[in-house]
Amino acid sequence: MTILNGNVSQDLKELKNKYDAIVVGSGAGGGLVSEKLSLSGLSVLLIEMGPYKTAKDFNLNEGEAYLSLYQDGTNRYTKDKGIKVLQGRCVGGGTTVNWTSIFRTPDLVLSHWKDHYGWSQKMIADYKNKFSYIESKFNISQWQMPPNENNHILKKGLDKLNITNDVIPRNVKDCHNLGYCGMGCPKDAKQSTLVTCVPHFLKNKGTLLHSAEVQKFVEGKSDMTVTLSNGLKIKSDHLFICSGGVGSPTLLKRSSLKDDKQLVGKRTFLHPVIASSAIFEDEVLPFYGAPQSVYSDHFIENSKGCGFKLEVPPVHPVLLSSIVPFHGKEHRNALKSISNLNAIISLFRDGFHKESVGGSVSLNEYQKPEVDYQNICGIALENR
Numbered sequence: 001m002t003i004l005n006g007n008v009s010q011d012l013k014e015l016k017n018k019y020d021a022i023v024v025g026s027g028a029g030g031g032l033v034s035e036k037l038s039l040s041g042l043s044v045l046l047i048e049m050g051p052y053k054t055a056k057d058f059n060l061n062e063g064e065a066y067l068s069l070y071q072d073g074t075n076r077y078t079k080d081k082g083i084k085v086l087q088g089r090c091v092g093g094g095t096t097v098n099w100t101s102i103f104r105t106p107d108l109v110l111s112h113w114k115d116h117y118g119w120s121q122k123m124i125a126d127y128k129n130k131f132s133y134i135e136s137k138f139n140i141s142q143w144q145m146p147p148n149e150n151n152h153i154l155k156k157g158l159d160k161l162n163i164t165n166d167v168i169p170r171n172v173k174d175c176h177n178l179g180y181c182g183m184g185c186p187k188d189a190k191q192s193t194l195v196t197c198v199p200h201f202l203k204n205k206g207t208l209l210h211s212a213e214v215q216k217f218v219e220g221k222s223d224m225t226v227t228l229s230n231g232l233k234i235k236s237d238h239l240f241i242c243s244g245g246v247g248s249p250t251l252l253k254r255s256s257l258k259d260d261k262q263l264v265g266k267r268t269f270l271h272p273v274i275a276s277s278a279i280f281e282d283e284v285l286p287f288y289g290a291p292q293s294v295y296s297d298h299f300i301e302n303s304k305g306c307g308f309k310l311e312v313p314p315v316h317p318v319l320l321s322s323i324v325p326f327h328g329k330e331h332r333n334a335l336k337s338i339s340n341l342n343a344i345i346s347l348f349r350d351g352f353h354k355e356s357v358g359g360s361v362s363l364n365e366y367q368k369p370e371v372d373y374q375n376i377c378g379i380a381l382e383n384r
Contacts, residue, residue, distance in 0.1 A: 001202040003052060006212025006228065015209065018235040019045040022226055023242060024214050024251065027093020030242030031193025031201075037240075038204035045207045045234065046198070047226075049247075050090035052210040054194070058184030062318035065183035069097050071246075074322070078359065079372040083272055084323070087244060090184075091210050092194030094244070099181050099291040099314060100170040100190055102140045104131050108301070112352055138171040138191040145177060148289025150312045153280075153342045155294045158310070165296040168311070179288045179314055215367075216255040245269070249361040250369040265361035269351040272376050275313070275323065277343040284342050286315035299346075305353035306377035308346040315343050353378045 004011040020042035023034040034046040051068060058065070066074040071087040078085065088094040110127070113119040134140070147155060158165040175189040188195045202208060213229040217239055224239045241248045249265035257264060291314035300307035313319075317338060324334045334341075350356055355378030364370045374380060 002205075002207040003202065004207065004209045005052070006209055006230075011209075012230075012232060015045070015207070015232075015234060016043070018223070018237075019043045019207075020236070021045070021238040021240065022047060022224070022234065022236040023240045024226075025093060025242035025244065025247060026091050026198060026208070026210075027088060027193060027242065027244065028095050029244075030240065031092065031095065031197035033240050033242055034206060035197040035201045035204070038201045038206040043205075043207075044201070045209060045236070046201060047212055047214055047228075048091050048093075048208070048210045049213040050088070050093075050210065052091045052208070053096075053184060055184075055186050055188045058186040060178070060180045060183055060186065062183060062316055065097075066318065069184060074319075076246075076371075079370055080374075083270065083371075083373055085246070085270065085371060087246065090194075091198060091208070092192045095192035096184055096190075096194045097182050098192075100172055101168045101292045101295075101311070102135075102138070102171045103169065106297070106300075109352075135169075138196060139173040140169050140171045140191075142167040143170045143172075143290055143293045145290065145293075147293040148179065148286070149282075149284045150286035150289070150315070150342055151292065151294040153284065154296075154310065154312050154344055158294075158296050158298075163296055163298045165294055165298070165310075168293050168295050170290065170293070175290070177289050179291055180316070181291050182314060182316070182319070214251060216251070218255065246361055246369050246371060250363065253361075253363050254367055267351075267358045268361050268371065268373075269356075269358040270371075270373060271309075271347045271350060272373070273348070274308075274346045275343055276346075277341055279337045280340050280342060283339050285339055286312070286341055286343060287317075287338070300349050303349075305356075306349060308348045311345055311347065313343055313345050315341055348376055350376055 004014055021037050022045045023030045024047050026046055026048040034044055037044045069090045071089040074086060076085045088097045090096050110124050114124060155165055171191045172189045173191055176187050181190060215227050215229045217224050217226045224236045226234050241251055243251055245268050252264045292311050296310040300309055320338060321335055324331055326334055351358055357375050359371055359373035362370050
């Protein structure tokens with residue numbers, strides 16, 4: 001097992017000059033890719049810009065978790081500050097800090113890929129055949145425990161309105177139902193790549209370099225040269241960029257990749273969220289229990305190219321304080337009501353409307369990513 005810290009000069013001396021493959025990013029994509037590559041007997045270096053934190057480090061403290069496990073300490077926003085972008089920045093990436101809601105790709109989406117991007121029936125069939133493997137590997141199944149009150153309020157409302165709803169599948173094993181999933185799981189119940197793929201990768205003689213940012217790469221005649229932000233250069237026969245929808249185009253742009261059609265960083269789709277909340281007489285305690293266990297796709301299935309999914313978010317003090325649209329006394333009163341607060345989120349299904357253009361990722365003056373998102377489902381946002 002080789003785990004190296006990019007902030008420690010002695011660790012960097014242990015790196016080889018060249019690897020068969022380098023994987024950038026250890027989340028849902030990079031974690032699984034690195035494991036598969038290591039199983040083939042290749043020498044593989046997995047590079048993660050965030051720290052290596054494990055269950056013993058996850059103390060359910062919002063202030064510490066957000067600063068150490070998220071991009072920009074949860075302060076990543078779109079260019080106009082209109083959309084807050086929560087992204088993991090740690091070993092395991094988003095899978096370490098997500099709320100454990102895992103869905104199969106819907107048939108509506110697969111049909112869209114077929115009609116608009118030329119997917120054949122065989123491609124779709126091959127894709128769907130992998131669902132069972134992924135669900136088994138990451139222990140994904142519908143949540144069997146009763147929903148917490150935050151989720152139950154959503155279900156009661158949907159049932160009263162005769163709106164279809166269902167139970168959310170979660171990637172957990174022996175879950176303690178704590179409700180602090182967004183801060184890392186202290187029981188290793190969340191089956192993230194941190195506790196599944198990465199340990200297998202390390203057991204297969206893979207090398208993990210954490211707390212190290214890849215600045216750029218250069219493609220040579222027979223190999224790649226990857227340059228870290230501290231200037232260290234490492235060669236590789238193959239390079240896999242798995243840094244997500246923001247990190248991947250950022251690295252491509254910093255590497256001056258040939259882009260004749262100017263497509264790198266374009267059509268970057270988020271799922272913009274609108275939240276609604278209410279204060280109830282009875283306690284809701286939205287910070288306890290499985291964060292998400294009830295959902296409805298009613299307003300997606302009955303839409304024409306857009307629509308939204310209904311879910312609830314977990315509500316913790318620091319996260320709530322950053323999104324409550326009040327100041328002073330009103331802000332304080334809202335936070336004091338947290339035990340009785342229910343929140344519901346509408347997640348827009350952007351990218352399927354014929355006029356959807358999504359957002360774009362560019363580089364700012366410091367060569368860091370800047371996300372511009374001016375259009376949702378074909379509707380301009382300049383007047384929001």
